[in-house]
Amino acid sequence: MNAAAPSTSLKWRYFRQGLFFGVVRLSAFLITATLLLILAYIFMNGFRAISWDFLTLPPTDAMTRGGIMPAIVGTLYLTVGAIAVALPLGVASAIYLTEYARQGLAIRILRIGVNCLAGVPSVVFGLFGLGLFVVFLKFGSSILAGALTLGILILPTIIGASEEALKAVPQTFREASLALGVSKWRTISRIVLPNALPGILTGSILGIGRAAGETAPIMFTAATFFTAALPRSVFDEVMALPYHIYVLATAGTQIDETRPLQYGTVLVLVALVLGIDLVAILIRSVMRKKKRW
């Protein structure tokens, strides 16, 4: 045994470790940098279009001037509607899957089904919504049909997030409550669910972003090319930001001239999604402060 051998192997180990950390750090940096780059690019191109009028007026002059107010309102309605559909339904499904169902073949198949649903292209949801809500149930192209379609689209995300959050609640809480003679349902609604809620919201943030940003599912079910009026009921069609971007960028007569408007709209959409995320994150952190175990 010579003395040099262990020390070179140690050096080699340090080198390998350094290399590994370097690669990991680099990937983290690249991901963050890409995100920042995209955001910066959108901001640089879009911020000049943003003005009070842009946010508060409908489009004018064949959509080459004016604002995007109806699209902002439409997207807000659709997103909030989708959450209102998917959150209760998703949480209820997750409660059934984790707390009630006997874990067996049938439940495994159901879970696989939910996961497959998450992988279905969004245009398929659009066609499904068109067939079921717009045509068969005669809702027409409307906020209702669009919100339901988007709701189904984000359902798997919400179910997955809720299941994880429910499973993370310690089993000892359930036992403690049941042993006090509290019924199973009340144990779930008063102990398990409140403790799972921060986790459910975290996971649902992803769904919220998706609901606000998708074009295909609302194209046939809710979005209209142009309307200056604001919706008066859930059976009205609306403009929506993603669809408006699509229209401006592909279907207008003056695509190049409206570029600044397109970037402005994209900027508003991104800001809207981040804003909704921020609200969810705030709610979550307030709830987390109250619950600690």
Added chain:
Amino acid sequence: MEKDMIVRAENVDFYYGSFQALTDVTMAFEKNRVTALIGPSGCGKSTLLRLLNRMNDLIDGARVEGEILFEGRNIYAPEVDPVEIRRRIGMVFQKPNPFPKSIFNNITFAPRLSGVHRKSDLEALVEESLRQAVLWDEVKDILDRSAMTLSGGQQQRLCIARALAMKPDIILMDEPTSALDPISTARIEELIDKLKQRYTIIIVTHNMQQAARVSEYTGFFYIGKLIEFGPTEKIFTNPSVKQTEDYITGRFG
């Protein structure tokens, strides 16, 4: 004089799926006494304890045969509501498990759901339960604080107070001091001694001295069978079965 037996297990077999955890257990628990269940780990003590308030219902594929009679009524009869049983037979677990709520709300959580709503009633209940659990003096000024900030021993006494607030007849304790330091353990043992005036207590313990100190009756289990059951004094000084003697003298673990 006839003794007042509040719970009887009659020829109880218990299975986790195909694994038989209890075999033909027959024993009776006297009212307002402390009965200790001892035996090596895995012998079925917790299983029996959880059978007494139907906590094993939660386990998929579990099956019980025989009868468990509480005040003469089989608690496994189809018309019996397990929620009702658990209200009358409370439980304290091995690891203190307070809810992530305030001390006050830990105690009032279950009573509120069973119909106690008036603020003064709830406050009285909290004080009474905490006094019984000998915790009142330590926490009376911090009732709004999260139960999670208490020490382990305090948390366990809070769990006892929480069980007492439901005014049960029986309290089941599954190794209630195994996660606690010696001082907290001593306090809980004193507490058990006080509580038996009003409650029937059935306690699982792996600590033989504890069984000898707190209980009037002791049952010794080995691999799912009740080997010997009788007055604690007799079990610890003059056991009739060789296996019991070997266990309490530490000849096997």
